[in-house]
Every structure is written in C-alpha cells, then in structure tokens.
Amino acid sequence: MFPTPIHQRPIINQYIYKIFLPISLIIWLIPIFGILMTSIRGLGDITAGNMWGTPSEFLLFSNLYDVFTNTPMIKYTLNSFKVTIPTMLGAVALSCMTGFALARYKFKTNLIIFFIFIAGNFVPFQILMIPVRDLTFKVGLYNTITGLVLFHVAFQTGFCTLFMRNFIKALPQELIEAARMDGASEFKIFWKIILPLTRPAIAALCVLIFTFIWNDYFWATVLIQGDHAMPITAGLKSLNGQWITAYHLLSTGSIVAAIPPVIMFFLMQKHFIAGLTLGATKG
Amino acid sequence: MELNNSKPKRITWWQKNQIKISPWIFLAPGLIFFFIYVIAPIFVSIGISFYQWDGLSPSIYVGLQNYIELLDDEYFYISLWNNLKWLIFFMLAVPIGLGLAIFLNQIVFGIRLIKSLFFFPFVISQVVIGLIFTWFYQPNYGVIAPFLDLIGLEGFSILANEDTATYGIIFAGLYPQIAYCLILYLTGLNNINSEQIEAGRMDGAKGFHLFWNIVLPQLRHATFLAIVVTVIGALRSFDMVAIMTQGGPYGYSNVLAYYMFEQALSEYGYRMGYGSAIATVLFTIMMFYILFFIYRMYRNEREDNN
Numbered sequence: 001m002f003p004t005p006i007h008q009r010p011i012i013n014q015y016i017y018k019i020f021l022p023i024s025l026i027i028w029l030i031p032i033f034g035i036l037m038t039s040i041r042g043l044g045d046i047t048a049g050n051m052w053g054t055p056s057e058f059l060l061f062s063n064l065y066d067v068f069t070n071t072p073m074i075k076y077t078l079n080s081f082k083v084t085i086p087t088m089l090g091a092v093a094l095s096c097m098t099g100f101a102l103a104r105y106k107f108k109t110n111l112i113i114f115f116i117f118i119a120g121n122f123v124p125f126q127i128l129m130i131p132v133r134d135l136t137f138k139v140g141l142y143n144t145i146t147g148l149v150l151f152h153v154a155f156q157t158g159f160c161t162l163f164m165r166n167f168i169k170a171l172p173q174e175l176i177e178a179a180r181m182d183g184a185s186e187f188k189i190f191w192k193i194i195l196p197l198t199r200p201a202i203a204a205l206c207v208l209i210f211t212f213i214w215n216d217y218f219w220a221t222v223l224i225q226g227d228h229a230m231p232i233t234a235g236l237k238s239l240n241g242q243w244i245t246a247y248h249l250l251s252t253g254s255i256v257a258a259i260p261p262v263i264m265f266f267l268m269q270k271h272f273i274a275g276l277t278l279g280a281t282k283g
Numbered sequence: 284m285e286l287n288n289s290k291p292k293r294i295t296w297w298q299k300n301q302i303k304i305s306p307w308i309f310l311a312p313g314l315i316f317f318f319i320y321v322i323a324p325i326f327v328s329i330g331i332s333f334y335q336w337d338g339l340s341p342s343i344y345v346g347l348q349n350y351i352e353l354l355d356d357e358y359f360y361i362s363l364w365n366n367l368k369w370l371i372f373f374m375l376a377v378p379i380g381l382g383l384a385i386f387l388n389q390i391v392f393g394i395r396l397i398k399s400l401f402f403f404p405f406v407i408s409q410v411v412i413g414l415i416f417t418w419f420y421q422p423n424y425g426v427i428a429p430f431l432d433l434i435g436l437e438g439f440s441i442l443a444n445e446d447t448a449t450y451g452i453i454f455a456g457l458y459p460q461i462a463y464c465l466i467l468y469l470t471g472l473n474n475i476n477s478e479q480i481e482a483g484r485m486d487g488a489k490g491f492h493l494f495w496n497i498v499l500p501q502l503r504h505a506t507f508l509a510i511v512v513t514v515i516g517a518l519r520s521f522d523m524v525a526i527m528t529q530g531g532p533y534g535y536s537n538v539l540a541y542y543m544f545e546q547a548l549s550e551y552g553y554r555m556g557y558g559s560a561i562a563t564v565l566f567t568i569m570m571f572y573i574l575f576f577i578y579r580m581y582r583n584e585r586e587d588n589n
Binding site: 002003035097113211240 | 310331338400403414415463475521543544580581
C-alpha cells in the first residue's frame with residue numbers, strides 16, 4: 001500500500017492526520033457550504049450584505065416554496081428527467097449491441113469502426129453544433145425534448161461503445177464457443193449469454209450517462225429555447241439572468257438541480273467510479 | 284423424416300452466413316445514429332467554414348475568406364491565447380488530484396464517506412459551480428472580498444478585470460476537475476501491486492524515491508486518463524465561461540468554444556460560416572490529442588493480441 005498506512009506511523013502523526021483530514025474536507029467543501037447556507041437565508045440577509053455569515057432566519061422551505069411556485073423549476077426538473085432517462089436507456093441499448101459486435105466478431109473494419117466511435121466521443125461540441133441544429137430544425141424537432149434526446153443518444157453511444165466493447169471483450173470467449181456448439185443463434189447468444197453478464201457495465205453506464213446528461217448545458221442552449229422543453233441547467237442560467245440578486249432563490253434552485261445526480265452518485269458510487277475509470281477498478 | 288430433411292435446407296444460407304452478417308445487424312442502429320449526428324456533422328461544419336451563411340438565406344461560397352478574416356481577428360487571438368492558458372493551468376488538476384489521492388489513501392474511521400464527499404464537486408453541474416464561484420468573486424461582499432481588502436484591492440472584481448477573468452474561471456473549473464483526477468488516482472492507488480512496493484521498501488526506497496520510481500510508473504494508466512480528460516475538459520471549457528463571464532470583459536475571457544457559439548448563435552449575429560471556421564480550428568487542435576489517444580489504444584490492442 002502506498003503511502004505507508006497511517007497506523008504504522010508514530011502516534012503523533014496519526015493524530016495530526018486525523019485532525020487534518022476533517023479540516024481539509026471542510027475547506028474543500030466551502031463552495032458547497034456556501035450554497036447550502038445561502039439557500040437557507042432570506043432576502044433580508046442578502047440585502048443587508050450578510051452573504052456568508054450565519055443566516056439570521058431558517059428559510060429553506062419558504063425558499064423552496066418560492067422557487068417551485070414562482071418559477072418554472074418543476075417544469076425544468078421534469079424536463080431534465082424526460083431528457084435524461086430516455087437518453088440513458090437509448091445509449092445503453094445501442095451500445096450493448098455495438099459493443100458486442102465489436103468485441104466478439106472478427107471483420108476487417110472492426111478496429112476502424114471502434115476508433116471512429118472513440119474519436120467522435122472526444123470531438124469538440126462546436127464542430128457539431130451548426131449541422132446538428134440545422135438537422136434538428138429540418139426534421140421539425142428543434143425546441144423539443146425528442147430532438148435533444150436523439151442527439152444525446154447518438155453522441156453518448158460513442159463513449160458507451162468504448163466501455164461496453166472493452167467490458168464484453170474481457171468476458172471468457174469459451175462461453176460463446178460452447179453456445180455456438182450447441183447451435184444457439186447469434187441473437188440468442190447476445191440475449192441469453194452476453195446481456196446478463198454485462199449487468200455491471202450497464203449499471204456503470206447508466207449512472208455516468210445520467211450525470212453527464214443531467215448536467216449538460218451546451219446542447220440544452222443550442223437545441224432548446226422555450227421554458228416548455230428547457231432542462232434544469234439551462235433553466236437555472238435563465239433564472240440567473242432574471243433575478244440578478246436573488247441569491248437565496250438561485251442557491252435553492254441550484255440545490256434542486258444538484259440533488260438527482262448526487263443521489264445517483266451516492267447510491268451507485270462503485271459503478272460510477274468503475275465507469276469513469278473505464279473499468280479499471282478491481283473487484 | 285421428411286420434415287427433418289427439409290428444415291436444414293431452408294436455413295442453410297442463414298446458418299452459413301450468420302456469423303458474417305450478425306455483427307452488422309448489431310452495429311447498424313448505433314453506427315447509423317452516430318454517423319448522422321456525430322461523424323457527418325464534422326465534415327458538414329468544415330464545409331460550411333468555406334461559406335458565408337446566416338443560417339436562413341442561401342449561402343455564398345467565399346473560399347478561405349473566413350480563415351483569412353480569422354488571422355486578422357484580435358478576438359480570435361485572445362480566445363486562442365486563453366485556450367492555451369486553460370490547457371496549461373487546467374493541468375494543475377492532475378498533480379493536485381494525485382496529491383489529494385495520496386493524502387486520502389488511508390484506512391481510518393469514516394474515510395469512505397470522506398472520499399465520497401471529496402468526489403462531490405464532480406457530480407454537480409458546472410452551471411452550479413460557475414454560479415457559486417461567481418458569487419465568491421463578487422467585489423465587496425463575495426467570500427474573498429475580505430482577503431482582497433487585506434492586500435489593498437478593495438472592491439476589486441476578478442471577473443470584470445481583463446487580466447484576471449480567465450484565471451478566475453480556470454480556478455473555478457479546477458474544482459470539479461481535481462475531483463475527477465482524484466477519483467482516477469484513488470482507483471489507481473487501489474490497484475497498485477503491493478508486493479513491488481514492499482520489495483522497494485525492503486531495498487530501502489522511501490518517500491519521494493519510492494513514489495517516483497515505483498509508485499508513479501504503476502499509476503501510468505490513471506495518469507494517462509487524467510491527462511486526456513483534463514486536456515479535453517480544457518478545450519471544451521464552455522459552460523463555465525458562459526455562466527461566469529460570457530467571454531467578458533470585452534472578450535478577454537473568451538475561449539474558442541464560446542467565441543464560436545457567440546459568432547454563430549448569439550445576439551452578435553448568425554455568422555455560421557465564420558463560426559464553423561473557428562470550430563474547425565478548435566477541432567484541429569483537439570484532433571492531435573484524439574489521434575494520440577487512439578494511437579495508444581491501438582498499441583494496447585496489438586499488445587493484447589500478441
């Protein structure tokens with residue numbers, strides 16, 4: 001293990017470590033505390049310039065009430081779910097198939113196709129922006145959730161294919177050979193043998209895609225204009241423009257925006273990390 | 284018996300070709316989608332960069348005019364220069380993430396929760412992070428205002444100053460990026476071969492020497508991923524700029540990604556051709572890294588097959 005485990009160190013070092021650990025955590029989380037505290041405050045504190053001191057009243061619930069009743073925040077949150085969940089399902093479904101094809105069949109263009117998926121995944125969004133927006137316009141999906149979802153599914157398929165292909169490739173080949181001997185069709189192999197084994201990979205991709213898409217801001221501004229389809233990130237930004245100094249409400253809104261991915265992360269942390277490190281985690 | 288004879292005949296062709304055809308059936312939906320929304324648009328964008336187009340009226344072919352204009356565009360150079368600053372300073376996320384990972388790679392009470400809380404900023408939207416840091420930087424009542432007062436910079440606005448705005452945004456951007464690198468390195472440290480470490484210790488390797496010669500080489504995979512995602516994050520920096528300064532003051536915190544958007548889609552006009560030219564430049568820069576990444580993957584693939 002590196003570094004040397006702390007319990008093998010002199011007792012004084014152990015104390016220093018145990019004191020520094022929470023201190024460093026508190027410093028690290030100052031921005032988060034800042035936003036939590038602000039969401040508790042009332043307008044009084046803000047106008048009095050009490051931005052970072054102790055809140056004089058506990059108004060979290062009234063702020064939440066304000067945010068939900070006076071702004072389209074509920075709509076934004078729902079839109080985010082409507083964009084995120086179908087994207088997650090779509091990209092995972094497509095990439096299970098592409099990943100399987102690239103991991104398990106030998107054909108000439110296999111590696112080239114794989115590399116195209118990887119390369120596409122790293123491309124700057126701006127090189128796609130004008131044609132994608134144009135295409136979305138032409139098929140009548142500009143300003144709709146469907147239009148946004150279709151693009152997200154396509155783009156995320158790149159990363160998901162990379163992940164799935166490597167995951168399926170690491171599965172034992174004998175399983176498939178044995179099934180083929182038994183006369184199972186290729187689709188049956190995919191459906192009955194491979195798919196059940198990819199469950200951890202599917203879980204990892206689901207959390208990752210959820211977080212990526214939930215937090216997407218760029219495409220939401222490029223493909224959506226009105227409140228009716230706007231997801232929460234773009235919604236927050238537009239509220240930011242409307243209430244220049246209503247920090248308490250903006251903070252509350254930010255917390256609402258942050259909760260779903262945070263819950264997802266804490267529930268599925270292991271899968272999340274496995275996904276991020278492209279499956280480098282052991283056991 | 285007759286039934287048995289006729290059955291195989293009907294499916295022989297499929298049986299024979301099943302293995303050849305199936306991969307294409309599995310690939311088709313994903314590949315077609317990816318082609319329409321990702322691969323084709325790259326070439327379309329490069330094409331548009333040779334035209335003058337407002338998105339509505341017919342486009343006019345102008346050859347290299349957009350690129351020639353870029354060469355004379357002061358704001359293009361500012362953005363390019365800022366992209367370079369992003370590339371350099373964003374890289375700090377890698378060593379800082381590594382340092383934090385080493386600090387946190389211990390087994391003490393509550394460490395799992397503490398690690399999770401350190402990952403936290405990565406999960407939150409950049410829009411939210413951008414908003415928080417914008418408030419932190421507020422002159423007079425932001426969190427750092429008292430410190431600025433101390434050094435005699437009362438009422439100084441980091442994001443409104445042309446020399447500091449970009450650094451202010453990069454600093455905010457580092458917050459989630461460090462968390463990302465931390466995740467990668469903690470996983471890396473977790474996967475390290477402890478026998479080699481112990482052997483190194485036996486040989487008297489300690490502290491920095493042990494770290495540099497034995498630990499760091501084993502973290503190659505994590506370092507590689509951390510560098511790749513940080514470079515890409517630096518070149519993709521759009522959200523933070525859009526939230527914190529919108530490229531201001533006077534374009535001094537602009538980056539290519541945001542400048543392109545501004546030229547093509549914002550109130551400044553709908554210059555699709557010019558925007559595409561900027562995007563093409565950004566794409567070309569990114570392509571170096573993409574090719575480097577693919578080359579490495581290709582090498583690994585070949586090693587795996589041998």
